[in-house]
Amino acid sequence: MTNDAVAYHFGMAPLAPLLLPWFDAHHRPLPWRTSRDPYRVWVSEVMLQQTTVAAVVPYFSRFLAAFPTVHALAAADEQHVLKLWEGLGYYRRARHLHAAAKALAASHPDALPDDPAVWADLPGVGRYILGAVLSQAFGRKLPIVEANSLRVLARVFGYRGDPREGAGKAWVWQAAEEVLPDERVGDFNQALMELGALVCSPSKPRCGECPLAAVCVANRDGLQDQIPPPKKAKEVVAVREVGVVVWDGPTLLLCRRPADADRWQNLWEVPHAEAGEGESDEAAAVRVVRELTGLRVKVGEVLTVVKHGVTRFAITLSVLGATRAAGRFRAGFYAEAKWVTPAELAGFPVSSPQRKLLTRLTEPRLF
CATH class of the missing domain: 1.10.340.30 (Hypothetical protein; domain 2)
Structure with missing residues (x-):
């Protein structure tokens, strides 16, 4: 036209x-x-x-x-x-x-x-x-x-x-x-x-x-069903991630993403990253915490699984509990970190999947 x-x-x-x-x-x-x-x-x-x-x-x-x-x-x-x-x-x-x-x-x-x-x-x-x-x-x-x-x-x-x-x-x-x-x-x-x-x-x-x-x-x-044409379907890519709730006594580690992160800039979260092909959840949890925070941890069992989508990625996030074994937090991937109690979690801005995860931390059955 x-x-x-x-x-x-x-x-x-x-x-x-x-x-x-x-x-x-x-x-x-x-x-x-x-x-x-x-x-x-x-x-x-x-x-x-x-x-x-x-x-x-x-x-x-x-x-x-x-x-x-x-x-x-x-x-x-x-x-x-x-x-x-x-x-x-x-x-x-x-x-x-x-x-x-x-x-x-x-x-x-x-x-x-x-x-x-x-x-x-x-x-x-x-x-x-x-x-x-x-x-x-x-x-x-x-x-x-x-x-x-x-x-x-x-x-x-x-x-x-x-x-x-x-x-x-x-x-x-x-x-x-x-x-x-x-x-x-x-x-x-x-x-x-x-x-x-x-x-x-x-x-x-x-x-x-x-x-x-x-x-x-x-x-x-009679073209209502044809105009406008349907959106082109995007290929959905399945991604497996591992997150870790790291405890040190009564507090857990919460980390802030940097201002230049690819998404969720300046929001807080527990350490998480994509698991390697063939890598077990336990091995991925140890690696993720070490690489992202500098801490060494003793990993426990899977606490919960959170599924969510980001653009064309369908993410399955397996969350494991862990206790701090050695080391101190090292800024790098994350801008900063804090050790907080579960009662303090509500005061931090987090993404929707992280809020779902952190809300579940208040459920007694997880611990």
């Missing part, structure tokens, strides 16, 4: 007059919609990236209670920020949000700016966050594209390519810009996403309830 076709199609049937009344009547009363304060919009949109609305609602409320302004967030300790983010995943979002808050608090102490150039230079702010914040908070005529709005636009226009990559990605962003109204731009962007979430679902869309049904090519031609 050419750019002229995009303009012609919606020159004949603009979306805003059809979509905005539906949005006014049917949008969900979400906590970040009570105000167009740019800080609230920004925090919510960062949280919503790659996360469901239902999951975000309680996190948003707790986060805003702890950090009600950009200045409060800027002044916070990163560990506190990560702790409040725990369970949302994609922790780089939290670190970028914190770093950007520091930059904004320093450069614009009186109010968050209505300036695309300033926002574009902030860590973690790409085209989506830029458009979401500036259109909703300041009425800037900027588009947004995410999974829901992408699906709506592809179906309405009848775009048969993959709008998630390459030429299709460029097309959908241009389409999102072409359909913007002159007024209520932020509401319109929200309405596109809300329609995709509530009506124009990936499977079995409720076209009979859709305000855009009369102008939708996919609805007209």
Whole structure:
């Protein structure tokens, strides 16, 4: 479909007059919609990236209670920020949000700016966050594209390519810009996403309830199941890891990942790593602790097994208990370590699989 076709199609049937009344009547009363304060919009949109609305609602409320302004967030300790983010995943979002808050608090102490150039230079702010914040908070005529709005636009226009990559990605962003109204731009962007979430679902869309049904090519031609095309399946790789709960009397070893780690930067965990091919859990446990911490340990039995996924990896983490035999912690792979009691574990920000593991440490049957 050419750019002229995009303009012609919606020159004949603009979306805003059809979509905005539906949005006014049917949008969900979400906590970040009570105000167009740019800080609230920004925090919510960062949280919503790659996360469901239902999951975000309680996190948003707790986060805003702890950090009600950009200045409060800027002044916070990163560990506190990560702790409040725990369970949302994609922790780089939290670190970028914190770093950007520091930059904004320093450069614009009186109010968050209505300036695309300033926002574009902030860590973690790409085209989506830029458009979401500036259109909703300041009425800037900027588009947004995410999974829901992408699906709506592809179906309405009848775009048969993959709008998630390459030429299709460029097309959908241009389409999102072409359909913007002159007024209520932020509401319109929200309405596109809300329609995709509530009506124009990936499977079995409720076209009979859709305000855009009369102008939708996919609805007209019966292509809802084909547009957009299914995501390409990624090969899942099975990975076997071994983790070790190292005890020294009543305390256990908790280690902090470095700021430049490949994932879970600055989060805490028990030592763990991939087991070698043919390597027993016991041998891997001794090696992992020695290589990552410098300690020598006496290994006991398997305490629990935690299964989780990271991108295309399906990880089976066997966790063994161990006691410290000799040596002192040596920083290297980990930035630092602390000996803590089980009661203190709740105060440290950790990844979801580590929280599952550490929660199990409070179960008496493990010891």
